[in-house]
Amino acid sequence: MAGGMIKDVLHEADLNLGGKPEKIIMLKCPACGTLNEENSKFCQECGQKI
Known part of the structure; x- marks a missing residue:
């Protein structure tokens, strides 16, 4: 459950880790x-x- 919550937070923060x-x-x-x-x-x- 905690892993899913972290993934959701990273997605909402628009962070791309490892991609x-x-x-x-x-x-x-x-x-x-x-x-x-x-x-x-x-x-x-x-x-x-410019």
């Missing part, structure tokens, strides 16, 4: 060097167009 890691693509702002999400059109830090 294949998810690839995350980040874009580096040419002006300030901040990493931004792949679909960003403007830098989240300085507002410069």
Whole structure:
């Protein structure tokens, strides 16, 4: 029973233990060097167009 509860908590927390890691693509702002999400059109830090 406890194992099932732990599995449920991990699932709800969206943790992936022992599975294949998810690839995350980040874009580096040419002006300030901040990493931004792949679909960003403007830098989240300085507002410069990416």
